[in-house]
Amino acid sequence: MGFSYIKSKQKKWEKKWRLEEELRLKEEEERVAKMEAEAREREERAYQKRRLLEEQENERLRLQRIEEKKVIAKEKWDNQRDTLVTQAKEHMRINNMLEEIRVIIGKRDPSLQELDWTNWLLSDPLNQRLAELDLEIAMAMFKRDNLLAKRRHGTRGKKVAVGALAFGGAEGNRSYLTTDFNPDTYNLNLGFTVSYWVRPDEVGDLMFAFGRRHNSNQRFAYGINTAKAIYAGVGSNRIRSTWAAMDAPDNPQLAELFDGENQLKTGRFIHFAVTYADRASTSEGAVAHKIYLNGALIKENTLNWSATGGGTSGMFIGARNNVGDYNNGWACALSHLAIFDKEQSSTYIQDIYNAGRAGTDFTGQSGLVGYWKFNKGSGTTVTDHSGNGNDGTFATDGTGLPTWL
Numbered sequence: 001m002g003f004s005y006i007k008s009k010q011k012k013w014e015k016k017w018r019l020e021e022e023l024r025l026k027e028e029e030e031r032v033a034k035m036e037a038e039a040r041e042r043e044e045r046a047y048q049k050r051r052l053l054e055e056q057e058n059e060r061l062r063l064q065r066i067e068e069k070k071v072i073a074k075e076k077w078d079n080q081r082d083t084l085v086t087q088a089k090e091h092m093r094i095n096n097m098l099e100e101i102r103v104i105i106g107k108r109d110p111s112l113q114e115l116d117w118t119n120w121l122l123s124d125p126l127n128q129r130l131a132e133l134d135l136e137i138a139m140a141m142f143k144r145d146n147l148l149a150k151r152r153h154g155t156r157g158k159k160v161a162v163g164a165l166a167f168g169g170a171e172g173n174r175s176y177l178t179t180d181f182n183p184d185t186y187n188l189n190l191g192f193t194v195s196y197w198v199r200p201d202e203v204g205d206l207m208f209a210f211g212r213r214h215n216s217n218q219r220f221a222y223g224i225n226t227a228k229a230i231y232a233g234v235g236s237n238r239i240r241s242t243w244a245a246m247d248a249p250d251n252p253q254l255a256e257l258f259d260g261e262n263q264l265k266t267g268r269f270i271h272f273a274v275t276y277a278d279r280a281s282t283s284e285g286a287v288a289h290k291i292y293l294n295g296a297l298i299k300e301n302t303l304n305w306s307a308t309g310g311g312t313s314g315m316f317i318g319a320r321n322n323v324g325d326y327n328n329g330w331a332c333a334l335s336h337l338a339i340f341d342k343e344q345s346s347t348y349i350q351d352i353y354n355a356g357r358a359g360t361d362f363t364g365q366s367g368l369v370g371y372w373k374f375n376k377g378s379g380t381t382v383t384d385h386s387g388n389g390n391d392g393t394f395a396t397d398g399t400g401l402p403t404w405l
Contacts, residue, residue, distance in 0.1 A: 097133050104130050105141070114146045115162065115358065122199075122335075122405075123162045124356030125294065128268050129256065162335065162358045163375025164269075164405040165382065167318030169202055169331025173400025176318035176329055177382055177392030179370075183212065183220040183315070186341045186369040189235065189305040191278030191287075193344040193367075194222065197357050199269045199333040203227035207330035209272075210337065211320035214310030221320045222274065223330055227263040230298075232274065232291060235305030239291070246298040253296050269335065269357060270294055273349045278342055282306040290346075295353035297346060317372065317382075317392055318402060326397035333405055338362040339370035339386075377404050 104126050120142050121127050131138035168175045183189070198209050204227060211221020211233065219233035225240040232239040242262070243249055249258040259265055271294050277287035286302040312323050317337065319329035335357050352360050362371050363385050371386040380401065382392035394401045 101130065101133050101137060104133075105137075117142060119162045119358075120145065122164065122269060123358035125269055125271070126356065163373050163377065164197075164199070164333045164335040165318075165374040166199075166201070166333040166403040166405055167329055167331060168398070168400055168402075169207065170319070170329045171202070171204075172329075172331050172398075173396060174319075174326060174329055174398030175394070175396045175400050175402045176316050176326060177372075177402065178314065178316060178321075178395050179384070179390045179392050180314040181212075181339075181370050181384070181388075181390040182313075184308040184310075186339075188220065188276070188339075188341060188369075189282060189308055190280070191341065191343045192274075192276045193340040193342065193349075194274045194338070195271070195344075195349070195352055195362075196222075196273075196337040197269050197271050197335040198330075199335075200224075200264055200266045200330070201333065202331035203264045203266060206231065206328045207332075208316075208318075208320040208328050209330055209332060209334060210315055210317040212312060212315040213320060213322045213327070214312040215323070217307035218310050218312075220315065222272065223320075223328075224264065228261070230291065232289075232299075234276065234289060234303060235307060237289075237303040237305070239289075239299065239301070241299055243298075248293060248296075248298050251296055251298075254294055254298075257294070269333070271353045273344075273352065275343045275349070276305070292346070292349045292353075295350040314390065319397075326395075329397075334372075335374050336360070336362070337370070337372045337374075338368065340365075340367040341369045342367040374404075 115123060121131060127138065127141070130141060165177075183192070186192075196209060203224060206223070206225055208221050208223035208231070211219070211223070213219045213221060213233065217236040219235060219238070221231070221233040223231045225231040226242075228244065229240050229242040230246075243258060243264065244262045248254045249262045257265055257268075257270060271292075273292040275288075275290045275292075277289075279287050282304065286304040289301055289303050290297055291299040313321060315321060316326070317334065318332075320327040322328075361373075362368055368386045369388060370384060370390055372382050372392055373385055374382055376383060380394040384390040384392070
């Protein structure tokens, strides 16, 4: 083997090594390129994933902002709606109040006498209601009434207070009035009318404004059966209808007299009237019996008061005379209790109410058989202004006597 052979072999090896190195380098480049491609692919996937997440988050935020705007818009609308509803209700309340004031001013009659503020309020439930609605208007009407009364009677005219007498009731001082008034004396079972103003100071079970009972067939008594019901006793008949059953709380003219449970409110004067139709004799049978509250007819039925007689003493006022005994007094104040021996018309009843406590003096009217004004203001007797002499005398079944107002 010569030098040239060795040199040739060496060249072959060098060529082989070079080729192998080139192959290795190529494979390394391919491996690196593959790794770089995979890295770029991973990076691209990561980028796409981040982009997708960002887009999803942006969409979520966009939808959230839309919902927030909707909520804000709804809250704004709800607030605006509530404000509008409140304004509409207030506007309606004011309109209703102004309409009621207008009706009251148109309905009431000016007082015929000069009165102080308290007696002016007590003289007419409409005055009390007007003061509740708008004190300034009520004060203006009060001043106007007194000015008109002064002009009518002259500056030297005498002021006449509207009278009333307060009773303590069965749970109070049990005060009342005795009288010699006997309904049989005036044949009230052949027709009558009763008119009276009462200020309930308490309402409860079976409370009488006035009455007389000789037995279960001979009653003449009026008051309340409960806070939610009237009481009327005529002959053998007892009427104990609830205010709700008589639709009184639903009557716009009467609604203010009752609370949310259809109980009669206390503290204000209200007007009751009762009529029993005229007839020649009891043989004619049952006739109409009507009950009015503040001029509105609330109960009408037919009944026959046939039995009379009996030795029980006269009617009590502020309670019922039950065969001579004090019975179920009412804590209340009474004013202008008038009894006629004939039936009066519904127009007459409405006129009494519309005139107010100070507006009607029954003295000298046809058919008047009993009339207690309660305007004496002092003493222990109450004059019967019918002329029949059935004056009331202070009495008590407990610890006190009636009180002048």
